[in-house]
Amino acid sequence: xxxxxxxxxxxxxxxxxDLNRENVVALTIVEEQExxxxxxxxxxxxxxxxxSPPTFLAVELxxxxxxxxxxxxxxxxxxxxxxAEMCGTIGID
Amino acid sequence: xxxxxxxxxxxxxxxxxxAAAAWQLSQKSRVLIISLDPAHNLGDIxxxxxxxxxxxxxxxxxxxxxxxQKLSKEYLQRExxxxxxxxxxxxxxxxxxxxxxxxxxxxxxxxxxLTSIERTINNETDFDYIIFDTPPTGLTLRFLALxxxxxxxxxxxxxxxxxxxxKRYTIHRxxxxxxxxxxxxxxxxEDDDILKTLWKLSDNYQALTKILQGxxxxxxxxxxxxxxxxxxxxxxxxxxxxxxxxLRLLIDNKVTEENIxxxxxxxxxxxxxxxxxxxxxxxxxxxxxxxxxxxLYDIQEDITSNLL
Numbered sequence: 001x002x003x004x005x006x007x008x009x010x011x012x013x014x015x016x017x018d019l020n021r022e023n024v025v026a027l028t029i030v031e032e033q034e035x036x037x038x039x040x041x042x043x044x045x046x047x048x049x050x051x052s053p054p055t056f057l058a059v060e061l062x063x064x065x066x067x068x069x070x071x072x073x074x075x076x077x078x079x080x081x082x083x084a085e086m087c088g089t090i091g092i093d
Numbered sequence: 094x095x096x097x098x099x100x101x102x103x104x105x106x107x108x109x110x111x112a113a114a115a116w117q118l119s120q121k122s123r124v125l126i127i128s129l130d131p132a133h134n135l136g137d138i139x140x141x142x143x144x145x146x147x148x149x150x151x152x153x154x155x156x157x158x159x160x161x162q163k164l165s166k167e168y169l170q171r172e173x174x175x176x177x178x179x180x181x182x183x184x185x186x187x188x189x190x191x192x193x194x195x196x197x198x199x200x201x202x203x204x205x206x207l208t209s210i211e212r213t214i215n216n217e218t219d220f221d222y223i224i225f226d227t228p229p230t231g232l233t234l235r236f237l238a239l240x241x242x243x244x245x246x247x248x249x250x251x252x253x254x255x256x257x258x259x260k261r262y263t264i265h266r267x268x269x270x271x272x273x274x275x276x277x278x279x280x281x282x283e284d285d286d287i288l289k290t291l292w293k294l295s296d297n298y299q300a301l302t303k304i305l306q307g308x309x310x311x312x313x314x315x316x317x318x319x320x321x322x323x324x325x326x327x328x329x330x331x332x333x334x335x336x337x338x339x340l341r342l343l344i345d346n347k348v349t350e351e352n353i354x355x356x357x358x359x360x361x362x363x364x365x366x367x368x369x370x371x372x373x374x375x376x377x378x379x380x381x382x383x384x385x386x387x388x389l390y391d392i393q394e395d396i397t398s399n400l401l
Contacts (some may be wrong), residue, residue: 025267032260039253053246054202054239059172060294064286067278 030089037075040068095222096214097400101315102325102342103229106346110375111226111317112138112390117397119154122221125211126156129206130228133158138389155220164205168329203236211301230325234332240298240305241336247295254288311341311400316363318348318356323363331367342399343372371399 043061046052078085099111108128112135115126125147128135128258135158139150145160210225217223227233244268261280279285304310312333316326343363348356360372373396381389 021267021269022384025264028260028264028267032257032264035253035260039250039257042253043250053250054204054243056168056201057243057246057250059169059201061174061290064290081394086127 027089028089033071033075036068036071040065040072044069044072094218094220094355095400096304096310097222097224098227098233098310098312099224099315100227100233100312100329102317102322105315105317105322106375107315108134108138108226109381109389109392110313110344110346110396111135111224112387112397114313114391114400115154115222115224116390117395118222118224118400119151123153123219124155124222124224125213125217125220126154126224126226128158128226129161129209130226131161135226140382140388157211159206159209161202161205161345164209165201168205168208203232203239204238206232207239207301209299214301214304228302230329230332234329234336237305237338238332238336240302242312244295244298244302247291251288251291251295254285255282258282258285258288306337306339310339312338313344313400314340315344315346316359317346318352318359320359322360327365327366330363340367340370342396343367343370344375344396345372346375347377349377373399 006086041050043058043065046055046058052058097111097114099114101107108130110126111126115124118124125264126135133143135156139156141148141150141156143156144188145158145163147155147157150156175318248364258280261278265280282288293390314329316322330340345356345360356374363372373394375392375394375396378392381392
């Protein structure tokens with residue numbers, strides 16, 4: 001097997017770089033999912049008693065909303081422990 | 094092509110006036126009259142049996158009664174088909190037919206009505222006049238308000254959706270080649286099905302609002318010389334003002350010599366609300382009461398002079 005010191009460091013630093021990028025993007029992902037959650041909640045809010053838009057609007061968009069509804073569900077499950085959620089988001093272990 | 098909506102409280106004679114106007118206009122132009130009222134009596138006025146199909150009364154006059162239930166069903170069936178094709182895998186388990194419960198969704202009737210108006214306006218372009226005989230005040234105002242309410246909602250939803258896509262784009266740019274759920278999501282506006290659907294709906298409604306508020310659309314308010322009719326007409330005028338819909342003619346129906354004082358009182362009050370809209374009086378006709386052969390649309394007064 002061919003071992004090259006140069007290759008090793010290249011891989012090492014590229015992983016390091018990926019990790020940094022992950023850290024940067026983590027908060028944006030949370031934000032994006034939260035926005036999708038709001039979108040779904042506005043559109044399908046009648047489930048939880050919010051005033052809803054004209055019904056047909058929800059009916060019209062329902063076929064494309066699989067991912068959004070999943071997020072809404074997950075958020076509803078996590079809502080029981082908001083403190084843990086927030087700590088997780090800002091990176092306190 | 095001109096579009097006329099006959100509105101008013103239940104029982105004031107909207108359908109009769111709409112039929113009379115259609116008959117008078119059809120002497121010189123091609124007219125299509127459509128009843129949107131769930132309790133139809135357009136067929137009765139002309140003495141024919143209409144079954145949700147456009148039927149020819151004379152060469153220049155066509156009649157149609159809209160079947161609201163059938164329309165709602167058709168609309169929902171289309172939606173159910175989209176759902177079923179998205180969740181096609183459920184067919185293997187024989188579970189796809191459960192979506193059919195959607196046909197009991199509330200609020201679909203107004204939308205179905207509006208869709209039918211839109212379709213009629215777009216398809217029946219070879220008529221000079223399309224006359225709509227509307228259901229009583231409440232439902233009429235609700236479906237006429239629908240385009241504006243919907244556009245407001247769509248605008249808000251589009252804003253949020255664009256924000257979502259913006260964030261997705263940011264995530265995609267930073268993460269680049271890393272494979273994960275987020276990087277595979279659509280981030281271009283023209284790829285997003287939800288945004289595309291919202292835009293399509295928004296375009297439809299803006300076009301419809303433009304037609305309804307435009308030069309060629311007129312709302313005609315029919316009322317009777319009595320207090321109840323006056324109160325409801327005032328509410329209707331306010332509603333139409335809020336929606337920017339053009340009220341172009343008032344028809345005071347069932348005027349008699351005995352109630353002439355009330356006629357002046359009611360018309361005076363209406364005048365205060367709408368100053369430059371002409372009023373046509375239609376006298377109560379005993380001939381109509383005695384009429385057994387069903388030519389109820391043939392009235393003495395010319396109510397179309399202000400509509401040409």
